[in-house]
Amino acid sequence: MKTLVIFNSTEPIPYRRATRGILNILEHLGILYQQIDLAWSRISEEELTTAHLVILGQEGVAKNLSDEEFLTLTRHVSQGLGLLLLDGFLSGYPEVAIRILEIPAFEDTRTTSVFPVRGDWLTETSTAEELTLKKSLSCHSWTSIPSNWSCFLQDEKNRPVGLKRVLGRGRIVLTGLSAGIWQEEYLGHAAGLDGVFWRSLIWASRKPFLARAMPPFVTVRIDDASGSGSPVAREKETVRGLKYINVLNRFGLVPNIGLFVDDIKQEDIETIKAAYHQGGAEFSPHAFRDPKNTNEFPIYMKHTGEEFSLEILQQHFEKLDNLFSSWSIKPSRTVNAHFGELGLASLPFLKQRQQCYLMNVCRVGKAFADPASHQWELKPYHKVNYALDFIPEDKDFFQAMSLPGLDFSAGKPDFDFLFGCTTFWQENFRTDLQKAVRRGVLQIKQGLENLFFGCLMTHEQRIGFLTLQEWETIIKSIMQELKPVPHILKSYDTISAYAESRYRTTLVNAQHNHDLTLWLKGESKVTQLVYLFQEESSGIRQRFLEIPPFSGSVVFKFRL
Ligand SMILES: [Zn+2]
Numbered sequence: 001m002k003t004l005v006i007f008n009s010t011e012p013i014p015y016r017r018a019t020r021g022i023l024n025i026l027e028h029l030g031i032l033y034q035q036i037d038l039a040w041s042r043i044s045e046e047e048l049t050t051a052h053l054v055i056l057g058q059e060g061v062a063k064n065l066s067d068e069e070f071l072t073l074t075r076h077v078s079q080g081l082g083l084l085l086l087d088g089f090l091s092g093y094p095e096v097a098i099r100i101l102e103i104p105a106f107e108d109t110r111t112t113s114v115f116p117v118r119g120d121w122l123t124e125t126s127t128a129e130e131l132t133l134k135k136s137l138s139c140h141s142w143t144s145i146p147s148n149w150s151c152f153l154q155d156e157k158n159r160p161v162g163l164k165r166v167l168g169r170g171r172i173v174l175t176g177l178s179a180g181i182w183q184e185e186y187l188g189h190a191a192g193l194d195g196v197f198w199r200s201l202i203w204a205s206r207k208p209f210l211a212r213a214m215p216p217f218v219t220v221r222i223d224d225a226s227g228s229g230s231p232v233a234r235e236k237e238t239v240r241g242l243k244y245i246n247v248l249n250r251f252g253l254v255p256n257i258g259l260f261v262d263d264i265k266q267e268d269i270e271t272i273k274a275a276y277h278q279g280g281a282e283f284s285p286h287a288f289r290d291p292k293n294t295n296e297f298p299i300y301m302k303h304t305g306e307e308f309s310l311e312i313l314q315q316h317f318e319k320l321d322n323l324f325s326s327w328s329i330k331p332s333r334t335v336n337a338h339f340g341e342l343g344l345a346s347l348p349f350l351k352q353r354q355q356c357y358l359m360n361v362c363r364v365g366k367a368f369a370d371p372a373s374h375q376w377e378l379k380p381y382h383k384v385n386y387a388l389d390f391i392p393e394d395k396d397f398f399q400a401m402s403l404p405g406l407d408f409s410a411g412k413p414d415f416d417f418l419f420g421c422t423t424f425w426q427e428n429f430r431t432d433l434q435k436a437v438r439r440g441v442l443q444i445k446q447g448l449e450n451l452f453f454g455c456l457m458t459h460e461q462r463i464g465f466l467t468l469q470e471w472e473t474i475i476k477s478i479m480q481e482l483k484p485v486p487h488i489l490k491s492y493d494t495i496s497a498y499a500e501s502r503y504r505t506t507l508v509n510a511q512h513n514h515d516l517t518l519w520l521k522g523e524s525k526v527t528q529l530v531y532l533f534q535e536e537s538s539g540i541r542q543r544f545l546e547i548p549p550f551s552g553s554v555v556f557k558f559r560l
Helices: 012-029 045-050 067-078 095-100 194-204 236-250 266-277 310-326 344-352 433-449 468-482 492-503
Strands: 003-007 033-037 053-056 082-085 107-116 131-141 149-154 160-167 170-175 209-211 217-225 255-260 282-287 386-391 394-402 454-459 505-512 515-524 528-536 539-547 550-559
Touching (some): 053 194, 067 095, 067 170, 082 194, 160 194, 170 194, 217 236, 217 282, 217 492, 236 266, 236 468, 344 394, 492 515, 492 528
Parallel strands (some): 003 033, 217 255
Antiparallel strands (some): 107 131, 107 149, 149 160, 386 394, 505 515, 515 550, 528 539
């Protein structure tokens, strides 16, 4: 049931770019794949018989395949094998390949934007209307396409640059875009085209097809929470006793709340305690307080990036221990630090308290204002805001983030869905509920499209500029719009723990005869959900296989 990915390591630059542009997302999707390096191996008849999909994703790789190999490949496609031609270098294809795959005549051109074509299964989860590339990208485009092909992507002149077709019992997806599109300098991943990528893969592949991607979890994150002690809230009733949490709970949402602990008043504690014990919210110490928004009273590190002494940290953590135990709750295992400013010296204190998950908007040990804090080598894409990985600074800590935006150059909190929707900081001259709903839905859908998780993120200050009724209208409308989108509501800690277990386990093999047999190894402390895609008369059906917690090497059988 595996996917074969064809590379050629004798061409080191395209090879390195392909491993960065294709293998990283295949790992992230959690599919069973095998690399075939044409430098020392060939495509064999036997491999193709058991494969469900073949991907050509390295620029220029097709020219290393012989006519004979293309003929064999095409024969297997007509028998049901899926084929993804993503190398974007059709000029290098042997003439016989162009002929037997019936690739229409193309023009060599360039484009600075890409448009997903609506109404196609491949673009169904795409949230972007237009993808603007950082620089002009070479591509092949088609002026006319025969009826056996259909178009799912267009270039800046609305010419087809992405085609798909059925060939016998198999399916082919062909893009005219250079494979360079998956490099950060052009577009990269988690930037609007990943939905099309993984849906191409699912659509083309022979079924059943498996993916151990993140399930469509949805959660909420609220930073800068002061409750009744809010120094800025205009609508005191909304923040008093953190009433906005109750609204979220009514729609099944479980927020992670980053608390300004010194602002919390007696009347907030009852809500905190009740929400915690009923599984309605998780709470993390964000900072002591910060009325001027300068991280004046931080817990974990100074705003300058300077570390606290161990004595000071000892005092901070003892104070938090006492505070949380007086509220009869424990902090969430996922640390929600103000500005993401988390000193390296604070890590041992957090470890002692089993708070080893992070949702950091910047690199640990760096000040938010330091440009270096926004560079972090985290899987899968070396992005701070879309990351599921143990951090290089300390492998006991796992970063789980899924936030669109974080445009640090713009110096605005665009990752907050209420940004620009209230009169807070004069971001708008009025409260714009429709804009808030639109941005909230988009934020969640982008996380899901990229196969991380949906995270609705805001700051309490902006909620504090809404009446409770307005807040309820926003949340109700967002949840209404999410109804047609498959999703599972979970807390942040649940998602972090799931992502960690998924990371610690590998799908070693899968076979489909009458039963479906999965071989896994590693350690999973949670029940994992493996995506299973099957072909039915009504179309592609997606469901989940449940893998109970396990340790070591295990085999699971499923009746399909
Ligand atoms: Zn904050």
